[in-house]
Amino acid sequence: MKSSVLVLSDIDGTLIPHPFLSGVSTEDKSEDVARMFSLFEHKNFGLVTGRRKAGFERFFREYNMAETFPAFLAVEFATHVSVFGKWVVERSQNSSVSRLMKELAAEIGAYSEFNEGHNLAQALQRGWFDTYFLEEKTLCAQIEGHFPDAEKLAKYFAVVEKILNPYTIGAGALAVQSFPSMRRIDVLENGFLPKCGFWPTIESHREALGICADSELTVVALGDEHYDSYMFRYLKNDLGARFKRVYTISVSHKLNYATHWCPDTRTALSFVENVLGSGEVRQNVFANMEKL
Numbered sequence: 001m002k003s004s005v006l007v008l009s010d011i012d013g014t015l016i017p018h019p020f021l022s023g024v025s026t027e028d029k030s031e032d033v034a035r036m037f038s039l040f041e042h043k044n045f046g047l048v049t050g051r052r053k054a055g056f057e058r059f060f061r062e063y064n065m066a067e068t069f070p071a072f073l074a075v076e077f078a079t080h081v082s083v084f085g086k087w088v089v090e091r092s093q094n095s096s097v098s099r100l101m102k103e104l105a106a107e108i109g110a111y112s113e114f115n116e117g118h119n120l121a122q123a124l125q126r127g128w129f130d131t132y133f134l135e136e137k138t139l140c141a142q143i144e145g146h147f148p149d150a151e152k153l154a155k156y157f158a159v160v161e162k163i164l165n166p167y168t169i170g171a172g173a174l175a176v177q178s179f180p181s182m183r184r185i186d187v188l189e190n191g192f193l194p195k196c197g198f199w200p201t202i203e204s205h206r207e208a209l210g211i212c213a214d215s216e217l218t219v220v221a222l223g224d225e226h227y228d229s230y231m232f233r234y235l236k237n238d239l240g241a242r243f244k245r246v247y248t249i250s251v252s253h254k255l256n257y258a259t260h261w262c263p264d265t266r267t268a269l270s271f272v273e274n275v276l277g278s279g280e281v282r283q284n285v286f287a288n289m290e291k292l
């Protein structure tokens with residue numbers, strides 16, 4: 001029988017505590033990670049994450065798990081998509097993003113004060129950062145500074161802005177998304193919409209994913225960060241008219257384009273387990289949501 005529901009979820013901060021903003025160690029996340037992996041048995045469950053492929057595969061080593069993929073996996077904000085473990089969408093690298101990140105890494109790497117105790121593996125293990133983080137992705141990159149010392153932090157971002165700003169003007173300029181509350185700046189290929197544009201891939205694998213026609217389909221999306229609100233907008237506003245229903249659930253924070261809100265990652269996990277459970281449980285969940 002075909003599924004009348006499709007669940008698409010972010011990972012970090014949505015189904016499990018964030019790798020380095022939550023303060024929750026790798027060990028203390030293990031139960032939640034195991035529960036998330038259990039969801040992969042459902043063909044009508046997919047993940048849409050900002051993690052790179054390598055970041056997703058890190059789960060296998062960190063938690064000593066079998067290499068299991070969800071039926072639908074969109075990584076790097078949906079620039080790379082895998083269906084049943086086979087990569088079917090792979091966008092090519094933006095060269096300006098690469099040049100900028102190389103220049104930044106070289107400049108920041110030259111300051112010894114930024115590099116004392118710069119140990120990413122350790123930071124990920126304990127669940128909080130007191131260093132900087134540069135992550136190059138295909139069409140965007142993340143530039144973060146997490147120094148508790150205000151003076152060091154200001155100096156770090158002064159170096160960042162000197163290198164970064166020339167890349168944001170003129171032909172081929174990169175766009176910027178700014179997250180001061182998270183001490184993070186992102187650069188993006190102009191016109192790139194994070195976590196959007198993946199529906200045609202789902203459409204072309206509809207049979208394998210075992211989902212019913214759009215007009216009968218309830219799409220449930222979950223997320224906790226600004227880029228998830230772009231996914232919500234994509235599913236609800238751009239595509240919404242074709243579906244029976246779209247529920248967009250923001251976890252922890254109240255995001256734009258969210259139809260519902262859920263307080264924390266554990267509640268979100270239970271919610272997804274119920275939605276993917278038996279038809280009766282699901283109907284009860286949806287009936288209660290309609291009353292909200």
Ligand SMILES: [Mg+2]
Pocket residue numbers: 010011012013014223224225
């Ligand atoms: Mg997240």
